[in-house]
Amino acid sequence: MPDAALTLGELAGQVRSKNAGPFWITMDVLFRSEPDYTFVTTSGVLSPQAIGRLYDVDPATVKYFELRGILAVKISFPRPVTAGSFGDRDLHGGQQFVPLAALRLPAPPGHHQDASR
């Protein structure tokens, strides 16, 4: 569990995005430890609704998986613009993880403002 309020990208070992075929984008959050994984997956910050707000997509189209066995969360949703079409900004979808990584996590319970990492 983190000592202070962090972003998801600061806490996780890796946050990454990539196309899953030209019509879907998929994102993986890979955690370093079981407590970090549990802290995030029980905090309520990650959900299809949260992803819908973050990426301006319909939450009903968001696939969300919690993978305790490998301490990962996987999120997939249809690409608003098909890969490589006119107007696509990211052919391989490799930079779209940034808003997810910037997601601010709640302060852990018992955290004090002067706590240092």
Added chain:
Amino acid sequence: MSTQPTSEPGVGVIFPSGMLGGGFTAESIKRGIAMGATAIAIDGGSTDSGPYYLGAGVAKTAASAVERDLRILLSAAREAQIPLIVGSCGTAGTDTGVDWVAEIAVRIAAEDRLSFRMARVYSELDPATVIAAIEAGRVRSLPPLGDLDPDTVRSCSHVVALMGHDPIVAALEAGAEVVLAGRATDTSMVAAVALMHGLPAGPTWHAAKTVECGGQCTTNPTAGGVHVRIDGTGFTVTPLSPDAACTPTSVAAHMLYENADPFRLLEPTGTLDTSAATYTAIDERTVRVEGSGFLLSSHPTAKLEGARLGGYETISLVGIRDPHILASLETWLRYLLSVLEDRVRATLDLDPQHYELALQCYGANAVLGPLEDSTGDAREIGLLFKVRAPSQQTATAIARTANPLLLHLPLPGMDHLPSFAFATSPAEIERGPSYEFVLNHVLDLERGTDLFRIDLSEVANA
């Protein structure tokens, strides 16, 4: 180095790299042969790099890079007398892509005095074939696309079907020693080798998915490919490079890679289910996987890919460093669009619905667009100005109309004309035809070999 004795049951497949032409060493292939490989498989394509390669029917990889890799593989395969299978030849797997790789293979064989039976397995479809299948109710959409309109099929410059293992097995059973396949699933080549030896589908498809990007399932993806041994209860995967390791995490995590669902993978003959799979380290660089399942479909399917011409593009790149403009960039961009639309209407008699514009500000929000929430003024931006129109001539005429604005447009109310920094002369760069993927559908088959055409030939160099 941990090597497997060749007497072990099952099949061993070398997967040297994620892409033919991506590069690997001859030594890495020798190590794979020493591990007891019974086949070499490699992927020659993907849709990852966008619709151009399918739309135009040309390869992404350089011919010299394909020739270099293919020379190593042909030599190793013939020396060990094991089959070589190349999937998705020529990037998009069009018929021209298969013939392109075949020409390179024949040239290498003549130079290196190699002889083999070669199968070309074609997967390009005539639009009429697809339209007949739509009318017969045998085409289904995959989300997020809807029902397939015959006009969409007619609009495609090329349509390919993704083959599964069946056409590759048919080619191998016909005695092919080198199989050059059109568009094929990433997993089909490895699966063909295992399934034709009667090995179970669960371990087979999971092994094939694990190695489909070469070293991506290892701790050092740039170090080279992998060897996988598939047997009656599971599979064992080992990197070819001594500088890489397979760990239970690196192997399990690969099911996440470029895959929308972490446990299930749809294949032409059914669905791989890895939810009960176990990953065990055999030694510090070898992983054993067991417990993978495969649910056979009632009938095989073939996923369709098609790209259509969307128009012709012309682009310009202009640098903006002027702090006054950067401080009011959104205002300037809106002003640019409004002045440009007026000028295009006045000089070319074209309304905005007759062309498309995209203004991407590198340094500001080009990559994330409206999702960008980082604030603060950029030091400089590169404005990529893109226009697409029904003809190259029109696209370039619009870009030329934009040229004086991209050079000099002031902010409203400025008392002088600024000049911005074009990157090139001429500023307009003609990009040629611009394609887009429009198919995400599957076609129901009776047999997995339907739709696919096998052409056998003897390459003889005594």
